[in-house]
Amino acid sequence: MSNQVNEVIKENLAEEVAELGTLEVVSKLNDANVSRVSKFTGGEGFGADIGEFARNVLVEQMFEELAE
Secondary structure, eight states: OOHHHHHHHHHHHHHHHHTSOHHHHHHHSOHHHHHHHHTOOSOTTSTTOHHHHHHHHHHHHHHHHHHO
């Protein structure tokens, strides 16, 4: 897929994930990504907002699942 198409897909996924509550986001994460989020200590462009970090991780996960 082209980069432009990928960006549109990621934007759509981000909009979908933005509508979810934090617990819904965490429940949709796979085990590896739950572990990744649990180790979040702040920074990485998210400040101290672990919920926003989890949303970003879920978008990445969903995008990777589409590619499979």
